[in-house]
Amino acid sequence: MKVYHLSAECYPVAKVGGLADVVGALPKYQNQAGLQAAVIMPFYNRRFVHENLFEMVFQGTTLLGTRRIYFEILKEQTNKLGFELYLIKIPGLLDRENIYSYPDELDQFMAFQLCFLDWINWSGQTPDIVHCHDHHTGLVPFLMYHSNLYKRLAHIPTIFTIHNGQYHGAFGWDRLGLLPEIDFYKTGLLDWNGGINPLASAVKCCWRYTTVSPSYLHELSISSNGLEYLFYIERQKGGGILNGIDTDVWDPSTDPMLPVHFKSATAGKGKQQNKQLLCERFGLSTTRPLIAFIGRLVTEKGADLLPAAVERSIKEHGDKVNFLILGAGDSPTEMSLNLLKQLYPYNCNVFLGYDEALAHLIYAGADFLLMPSRVEPCGLNQMYAMRYGTVPIVRSTGGLRDTVIDFGEENGYGIRFEQVSVDDICVSVTRAVLLYQDSKNMQLLRKRMMGLDFSWERSADEYIHLYQSLIS
Numbered sequence: 001m002k003v004y005h006l007s008a009e010c011y012p013v014a015k016v017g018g019l020a021d022v023v024g025a026l027p028k029y030q031n032q033a034g035l036q037a038a039v040i041m042p043f044y045n046r047r048f049v050h051e052n053l054f055e056m057v058f059q060g061t062t063l064l065g066t067r068r069i070y071f072e073i074l075k076e077q078t079n080k081l082g083f084e085l086y087l088i089k090i091p092g093l094l095d096r097e098n099i100y101s102y103p104d105e106l107d108q109f110m111a112f113q114l115c116f117l118d119w120i121n122w123s124g125q126t127p128d129i130v131h132c133h134d135h136h137t138g139l140v141p142f143l144m145y146h147s148n149l150y151k152r153l154a155h156i157p158t159i160f161t162i163h164n165g166q167y168h169g170a171f172g173w174d175r176l177g178l179l180p181e182i183d184f185y186k187t188g189l190l191d192w193n194g195g196i197n198p199l200a201s202a203v204k205c206c207w208r209y210t211t212v213s214p215s216y217l218h219e220l221s222i223s224s225n226g227l228e229y230l231f232y233i234e235r236q237k238g239g240g241i242l243n244g245i246d247t248d249v250w251d252p253s254t255d256p257m258l259p260v261h262f263k264s265a266t267a268g269k270g271k272q273q274n275k276q277l278l279c280e281r282f283g284l285s286t287t288r289p290l291i292a293f294i295g296r297l298v299t300e301k302g303a304d305l306l307p308a309a310v311e312r313s314i315k316e317h318g319d320k321v322n323f324l325i326l327g328a329g330d331s332p333t334e335m336s337l338n339l340l341k342q343l344y345p346y347n348c349n350v351f352l353g354y355d356e357a358l359a360h361l362i363y364a365g366a367d368f369l370l371m372p373s374r375v376e377p378c379g380l381n382q383m384y385a386m387r388y389g390t391v392p393i394v395r396s397t398g399g400l401r402d403t404v405i406d407f408g409e410e411n412g413y414g415i416r417f418e419q420v421s422v423d424d425i426c427v428s429v430t431r432a433v434l435l436y437q438d439s440k441n442m443q444l445l446r447k448r449m450m451g452l453d454f455s456w457e458r459s460a461d462e463y464i465h466l467y468q469s470l471i472s
C-alpha cells in the first residue's frame, strides 16, 4: 500500500513544533509495518538539504493564478529517515529558510499543493492513500475530487489529520483565482463563514479526518475557533488516534544530545548528573526541584500565565523551588519572563529561542515538566518527559488528559489540574514540591513512567487499519 504524507514540516528536515515530530516518525513506523509511506514537503534552505544528497526526479510547471511557475521534485537518495522524502522546490517561492510567516505564505502553500497534484497527475502515479496534515495541505482533498484538472485522482481516498484546529489558513474569496478552474456550484465546499477556509474544506471533502488524540476529537465540536458546528455535523467521519513518540530519537540511554545517558534502573543518578550540568549552565541550585516549561510562548499553551504563576510559587516556596523556561513567542510573555529572571536569578531562568539540544537536556535533567495548556490536541512534551523520567504537571485537556494519570489515583504517575488559572498551577507546584521531598515516591513514579509505552507501533497500526478500511 502506497501512502503519501503531505506536510509543511518534517523532523529533522524542518521543524517548528510537534507536527514535524509526527511526520518525521509515523511514516518510518508504517514502513516497518510493511507499507510504502513517503513524505512530500516544501523545500527549505536549511542544513538538512545541504548535508544530504538529492536527485531531481521530476520537473514541470503549474499555474498559480495567472503566474506560470516552474517547479522541481527532489528525492533524498538514501532513504536515511526510514521513508522516501520528496521536496518541492520552486525558485523564489519554495526555496527560503523559514517555514512560516512570509507575507506571501498563501501563495507558497497553494503552490505546494498544486505542484504535488500536478506531479502525481502528470507522472501517472496513483498512490493508494493521500494523507494530508493540517491546513497547509487542506485544499488537496477538494482539488482532487472537485477540480476539473485532477479528475484522474478523484478515486483516491484522502485522510486529513488535524494537529491543531485553532489555525485554519483562511483567506478571502478575492483570492479564488489562485485555484484552478472549478464548477461554480462546488464553491460551497471551500467556504466557511464567508471565506475560503482550507481546514473546513478538508473536513468537508476528505474521506476521513483524524485528530491526534481521542479527547481532542470531542473538544473540536466545543472549541475550534468557529468550526464547532462543522465538526459536529461531520462527526461520523472523524476518529481520534493518539500520537506516538519516536523511541529511536527519544531514548535516554542513547540520545546523542545528552551528556549523561541513563535507563530506568539508573535514572536516579543519571538524571541528577544531567540536572547538575543544566543547573550549572543556568545558575540554579541542584538540591531544589527543577520545574521546566518547553514550548511556544502562546496563550494556547497557557504561557501567558507562567510569569504570575512562577512568581507566586517562588514567593510561596522560597528556596524550595527552581524554574527553567525554554521557548519563544508572544512578546509580552517574553518580556515578563525576562523581568522575572532578573528579579529571582537564583530561582528562575529563561532561554528565549529554539534549541533542540537544550530541550533534550531539560527533559533529562528536570524533575517536573509544566504544561498549563488551554488547548493541547495531543502534546508530545509530556510523553518525552515521562520517557526521560520527568513528572508531567498538566492541565487536563486533549491528549494531556489521555496520557497522564494523576499520582493520587491508582497506578498514577503525573500531576493533573482542571482549570487554566494561576491558582490551579500554584496548587500543582505545591504538590510537586511536596512530592519531591518524598524521594521514595519520586523513585516509584519515575520507574512507572519510564515503563510506559508511548511508541508509534500501536498508533501506526491504527492508521493502517483506517487506510485498509477505505481501500477495501
Ligand SMILES: Nc1ncnc2c1ncn2[C@@H]1O[C@H](COP(=O)(O)OP(=O)(O)O[C@H]2O[C@H](CO)[C@@H](O)[C@H](O)[C@H]2O)[C@@H](O)[C@H]1O
Pocket (backbone or CB within 6 Å): 016, 017, 018, 019, 021, 022, 163, 164, 212, 243, 294, 295, 296, 326, 327, 328, 353, 354, 355, 356, 359, 376, 377, 378, 379, 380, 381, 399
Ligand atoms: N523553544 C524550543 N526549543 C526546542 N524545542 C522546542 C521548543 N519549543 C517546542 N519545542 C519542541 O517542539 C515540539 C512541540 O511539540 P508539541 O506537541 O507541543 O507541538 P505543537 O503545539 O507545536 O504541535 C501540535 O501538533 C502536535 C503533533 O500532533 C500535537 O502534539 C500538539 O498538541 C499540537 O499543538 C516538541 O518536540 C518540543 O520539544
